[in-house]
Amino acid sequence: MRHFFKKMKPRWPVRSAGLNFALAYGSVFILSAGVFLSFIWWNTTGQIDRQVEAAVQVDAHDLEQRVQRGGLPALVTAIQDRLDQNVEDDALYLLVGPAGRRYAGNLPGWPAAVAGTERYYELPIQRDGFRTHAKMHAYVLPGGCGLIVGRDIRGRELVRHVLTDTLIWAWLMVSLLAAGGALVMRGIFRQVVRTIARTTAAVARGDLSRRIPLTGNETDPISQTVNEMLERIDRLMDGVRQVSNSIAHDLRTPITRARARLEEASLTATTEQDLRSAVDRAVVDLDHVTSIFEALLRIAQIEAGARRAAFTQLALCPLLEGLAELYEASAEDASLRLELQCGELQCGELPDVFGDPHLLQQAVANLLDNAIKFAPSGTAVSLHAKRVGDDICVSVIDRGPGMSPQDMERASERFFRAEAARHTPGSGLGLSLVQAVVALHHGRMILEDQKPGLSVALYIPCIDRVNANDIPESAA
Incomplete structure (x- = not known):
């Protein structure tokens, strides 16, 4: 039964969005004009009525004073003088005695409808x-006489x-103007829709360069x-194309190498040890491929915001x-010094941040890996943290070959590797992951050439700068 009534529900017959928009515009315009003109009619006629009542009241008050000063004569x-001087012939008076005798005035007799003195009569x-038609008011004078002033x-x-005729014609003219305006608005609306439709249709056909022109309205x-x-x-599609090309280029070599080793081992291996050695080398190559896909998956998850559920209030210094304690051994193996400076004097000076500790740890770890990989022996790798305005700046500085300004502009692109890093192990996804983590925390990553060396600074907002809506109650 409910389904039956739902099907029987009346539906608006007009399906055109442009026509509906024009009808709404015209209806609002006509209704507004009708309300405005009705107010003019009501206010004008009301003002005339108020002027008539004020004139009657002033006239009656003056006549009552005449009675008090000179009596009935x-x-x-006074009534006769007023009638003689009434050029417009609109004044009405009637004075009667207690027995109904008519003493003065231009009314033939007391109207039967005038039965009280508490209001104005229009008859x-x-x-x-x-x-x-007349508007009049009755008064009772001393001695029982009755007076009508109107x-x-x-x-x-x-x-x-x-x-009324003028406002009706004005309303009709306004309605015609509203209809014309509605047609114009419908044309503008349809033009906008057609422009958007043409642009989106071109995009659907693959032309991502098309844009909707701005008209200044x-x-x-x-x-x-x-x-x-x-x-x-367009940017996302360019990124997808670049990632696809990079994946095809970077994965082709290890997969081809693994296949060649397995094929060579199957054809030439004479002992079990030779076969196992070829399989182990192929597994290493395939593990590299797997690590690339895992890094891409982590970057995609971070950029989608799927990791914000793990955000909490945390201190960066611990x-x-x-991390410094963990990487100290790796730095010593590479004949490097790892220097940590957290805060100006002590760790307690840095305010907390709101973020995912595992992601921040992974981002800084990627920077330390790169610094240890490229820093020459006998130099230092610095890990600094300090407050800069409303942000906490975490920077990793090395004394390696650095990067050119052109390379720094592309450093966060997936699979991009600077010329100095072409012959070192890696996939070119480290700084892409760091950029994704910083963007998830509403921060920014800045690269600077130290001549020699490279400084990578991560600016993370302090917790007092984070929007309260982003902080769950459990972390607040």
Whole structure:
């Protein structure tokens, strides 16, 4: 039954987004104009009514003062004088005695509808041989006399009719303008949609160079957002192509070498020892291939943000001290000195950071591996940590061959290896992983030529600079 009623639910018949947009624009425009014109009509007619009531009230107050000063004869004289001086012929008066006797005024008699003195009455009357509308108020005078003071409002009715006709015609004209504007807006909307459709269709066909032109109107933010998305897609596709080419180039050699060794062993090996030796060398080559794929997988996971669940508040100095102790033996084997400097005077001076300790440890370990690999014997490898503004700067400095400015610009690309590192073991993924870890921590990596040597600095935000929404309650 629920499914039946869901199917029977009425649906909006218009399916065109451009037409719906135009209808919404026109409807809002017409409704707004109707509300605005109605307010003008109501305020204008209300102002006329208030002016009539104010005139009646002032006139009646003056006549009551005449009664108090001169009695009934003075009031009769005042009413007659006002009627004689009323050029517009819109003033209405009636003075009657306690028994209903008419003393003065231009009304033929007391209207039956006027039964009280607490409000204004608006009613049709007969005067001077024609029928008109009047607004009047009744007063009770000393001695039991009754007084009516009013105004003929046929002029107000004429103004109301003219104003009503004018506003109706104005509303019709506004409606036509709204319809024209809606058609124009529909055309603009369809033009924007067609432009986006043409660009995305070209991208779908493989032309990633197409962009939506900016026209300088309100649709530019949409075009700018789509263009930025296309720029990112283009960069990602370039990265995928570069990674694919690098994988094909870097993996071809160890796989080919492993295959050649196994094939040679199967054809020429005469002893079990020769066969085992060939298999062991092939396993080493294949382990290198596996390590490359594992590094690529780690970089992809880090760039996707999948590792942020392990973030916590941590101090960097104990982490760096552990790494220095771990790599001290490797540095001694390479005839190097490993120098650690954490903070200006003592470790407690550095504030905590918010991050993944294992990823940060792996990033710094990659930098130490590279420094020990390229530093000449008898030199020092420095591991420094200090506060720089709102960041903690962790830097690894060696005295090796360094890198050219062109190589430093490409150092974080996957599989990129500088000319000085062509003949050393490695896959060219170390700095790519470091860059991914730093980006995950909202930091940055900066390479500087030390002449000689290379400095790689990682800037990690202090925990007091991290957005509170990024910190889970368990770590806060």
